[in-house]
Amino acid sequence: MKGNQTIGNLTLYGQTIQPDELRFKDGFTFIAYFFFPHTIQKLFGIAPKEITGSHLDLTLLPQTKKFDLQEQLLNSGSLEESLVFIEKFILKLSTQPFQDNDRIVFAIQELKKTNGLISLVDLQKDLSITERSFQRLFDTNIGISPNLYRRICQFQFAFQQVNQSNF
Numbered sequence: 001m002k003g004n005q006t007i008g009n010l011t012l013y014g015q016t017i018q019p020d021e022l023r024f025k026d027g028f029t030f031i032a033y034f035f036f037p038h039t040i041q042k043l044f045g046i047a048p049k050e051i052t053g054s055h056l057d058l059t060l061l062p063q064t065k066k067f068d069l070q071e072q073l074l075n076s077g078s079l080e081e082s083l084v085f086i087e088k089f090i091l092k093l094s095t096q097p098f099q100d101n102d103r104i105v106f107a108i109q110e111l112k113k114t115n116g117l118i119s120l121v122d123l124q125k126d127l128s129i130t131e132r133s134f135q136r137l138f139d140t141n142i143g144i145s146p147n148l149y150r151r152i153c154q155f156q157f158a159f160q161q162v163n164q165s166n167f
Contacts, residue, residue, distance in 0.1 A: 010058035010070050012044060014051030015143050029079065031086065037142040038104050043093040048143035063093060103127050104141040108149075116153030120146050 007022075015037055024030060037048040044061060058064045069089050076082040107127065110118055123146075124134040138146040 007055065008057040008059055009073065010064060011055050012040075012046075012051065012058050013055045014040075014048060014053060016053060018053065029082070031079075031082065033086065033090070036108060037144075038101065038108065041141070042096070043090070048141065049139055050143075052143035064089075067092060101137070101141055103129070104137055107137070107146070108142075111150055111153045115157035116150040116155075118150075120150060 035043065040046055040048045040051070044056075044058075044063070046056065050056075059070050064070065067089050069085060072085045073082050076085060107123055110123055110126070120134070124131060127134065127137075129137070134146060138144065138149060142149055144152075
């Protein structure tokens with residue numbers, strides 16, 4: 001459950017900006033896969049900004065129905081078998097033709113490589129685009145602003161440092 005809302009067996013969550021809580025009933029197995037936001041369009045045909053701060057029932061998507069993923073997962077005999085079904089499903093989705101936006105891939109790689117410490121103005125200049133185009137690039141492909149994405153990268157790096165006692 002999310003709040004007072006019951007969530008289906010297969011759910012795709014968008015970027016969450018505000019803290020959130022999920023509650024599970026007994027006998028529940030939770031499997032999570034984390035995707036870069038720009039891959040959501042390629043894999044599921046959904047603009048990331050459509051699910052930012054929200055979620056989508058994956059059983060409603062034609063590719064999930066075609067693969068009969070929910071039924072396979074509900075009838076699997078083990079966690080390992082479930083993981084194999086999910087991996088096959090994701091691999092099948094990844095073979096769909098789609099043209100990645102080279103600019104967003106470059107921007108994300110630079111932000112991750114520098115742990116979010118690169119100047120956004122410098123990154124925008126490296127891409128040779130205006131500030132407004134830079135904003136639109138992130139809004140369309142990531143679902144959040146470049147500054148928020150940069151702060152998330154900084155937080156993730158800091159979190160890793162604390163977990164590894166590297167501070």
